[in-house]
Amino acid sequence: MEQPEKDRPEASVAEKTRKTAALYFKNVADEKPYDLWRSFDKNLARDLSVFITGRMYAREKIPHTVRQLVTVAALTVLVRPEELRLHIQAALNVGCTPAEIAETIFQTAVYGGVPAVNTALKTLRSVLEEKGMWPMEQEDGGR
Amino acid sequence: MEQPEKDRPEASVAEKTRKTAALYFKNVADEKPYDLWRSFDKNLARDLSVFITGRMYAREKIPHTVRQLVTVAALTVLVRPEELRLHIQAALNVGCTPAEIAETIFQTAVYGGVPAVNTALKTLRSVLEEKGMWPMEQEDGGR
Amino acid sequence: MEQPEKDRPEASVAEKTRKTAALYFKNVADEKPYDLWRSFDKNLARDLSVFITGRMYAREKIPHTVRQLVTVAALTVLVRPEELRLHIQAALNVGCTPAEIAETIFQTAVYGGVPAVNTALKTLRSVLEEKGMWPMEQEDGGR
Amino acid sequence: MEQPEKDRPEASVAEKTRKTAALYFKNVADEKPYDLWRSFDKNLARDLSVFITGRMYAREKIPHTVRQLVTVAALTVLVRPEELRLHIQAALNVGCTPAEIAETIFQTAVYGGVPAVNTALKTLRSVLEEKGMWPMEQEDGGR
Amino acid sequence: MEQPEKDRPEASVAEKTRKTAALYFKNVADEKPYDLWRSFDKNLARDLSVFITGRMYAREKIPHTVRQLVTVAALTVLVRPEELRLHIQAALNVGCTPAEIAETIFQTAVYGGVPAVNTALKTLRSVLEEKGMWPMEQEDGGR
């Protein structure tokens, strides 16, 4: 492994995978998809992890905050609350505020329907409760 | 209607609806949902438009660029290409770049699957072609 | 086949299948699912048709008008415009009005999202245009 | 607020919102979406509630019984059991029978698939059990 | 009922329904859909069961192992974990290996997304745990 950097794409993607995973999933206690995959197939787990975390999440075309909000929107309308829990925590880890995450969820109501929003809001509330960040402060008391 | 501003919430929401619609859908030639709804029910069309455009889109909790990217993500995984066309145009109108829109679409592949991404990319390509913005410039020629 | 009625369940279900199909799909020019299925597998086509039309649609637990509106709602949120075309025509055949069908579609917006509603409304509009029933009369000109 | 009725659309929609909510959700112990939304954003909660309950549910284009069955159908195929619980209770409150609700759920099997029906039937059964309305009486003992 | 076999299609389909149900759902302790349906409507339960188990599952156009893997794939991307539990057990009953079922689930990731795969893998793991077949043996320890 004494090759110069440009000859070691797999070394650098492994490094990117580790760094990005650390950034996103710091202090996340839920079972990680990577561990679930590994219990079935170690090679495929590595391939999936390198592709998703090392190739996709590590790209720098949009800021991590936007990448996470975009992910929250997708998981809200798909109604995938377990994966959403992971990415709400990742969104907080990269600097999104609870209010921005809530707004992103509400914005999808017109597209994916209100019940999907309700499920996502309950997921957000449960994450914020676990972190001692609930109730959220509201800017004003209503019209 | 000579009441002071604070007593006229409906006047201000009508104004917000108009301004936000103008910002998002400037130069959009596709049939607008509002016109479709009006052909069935004028009152309900007004209620829907005021709620969606005046109440929801006009909120200032996240920037318009983020609101549009979040919307693009939701419409991609739901596979709603007609509505996606409208919001790709809105995203460009508020200042998102084609590369940011493409990245948002690609990011959803892990959650909503690759075929949904492909449909969205074709929609994006057709909008960019119509606007003379295709092919997109790529930063580098690959590894 | 000279058995009395009570011994011939299959004769009576075949009769119910024919009658219900005639009621629902009178004057429907679109390709019927039954003909599509038959081109692949004649036996399975018969089984599917007997189950769906003879067993399910022929039940008398709710009026045919309600059964069709319920079906319109399901097909709207699932975004199945080709099947929706068939059941909008069936709904008109059993006596639903265009306004009732439109209202049913609009009612689903909160659950399945607005883009799904838009696709369904366009489908309804195209059926009404073909039947010379467009534009729909509106009760009042708005508030 | 001494204006005549025609000048107070927002007063009348607030009244409609209250009346319709009381009609639909009388004796419903589950968390209401309105309360969930309020815990995140009081203004948006009001806007959503006024639009959904005051504007949409309060319309008189189809009877409340049909509006609820249509809603049950949509929520069944979308597999949204928490929201379905609310609307099964609303359906019973406006006068639908358990057999009509069950028939509506079964009717969607052809469109949204049998597993979605099974989830909805379990939700219906649990509501009927809570209300002491289970087991349902069946008209006949089978063929 | 003394007719010769060829005149008794319903007798033979009832027999096929019983045999196929016994093959697929031997030792399955979960509530069967048939019992759920019967608690609402005995006649419809019989019709659904005859169609699904006697007509559809009993067909011999593809082997039972392939029919079950195809079903696992459909239920994975639709995210129907309760029905998936039944068909993972049916797949094992007809001779599919845990590794084949896992591979089928992983293969859908590209189409239905990774969160749907994760839910299905957890369902598979829980069935294997109940049967004392967990952890799965892996062919090699990774690259």
Place this chain on the structure above:
Amino acid sequence: MEQPEKDRPEASVAEKTRKTAALYFKNVADEKPYDLWRSFDKNLARDLSVFITGRMYAREKIPHTVRQLVTVAALTVLVRPEELRLHIQAALNVGCTPAEIAETIFQTAVYGGVPAVNTALKTLRSVLEEKGMWPMEQEDGGR
């Protein structure tokens, strides 16, 4: 690049990607996803292609025929007719018969609903027509 095979995982995966793509998509005239992705982002196109074709499709845990039928089932219930076209062609290329593909599609009706099946059958019919393989021969003329 003079390293022995075991030190060149990326060389071998590139080779696997090429071989598997050639096997599956021989004589497929439709736009390939890889070409669509490349027009947006060459690096990401390579990563996606290597992961999907080189890592996932090239695995040998289930036969290619089963892998394609499983894929057909997933794309049927997701209603992705463009991607389904590609995989119906891949299924034929690896040796599945039209009758096996049709049966796989029909089998999903119970899970994803009949309208999704109808869309997939039309897609299958159009591929078979293009290849001069339509109408399909049926074993018997029905009961």
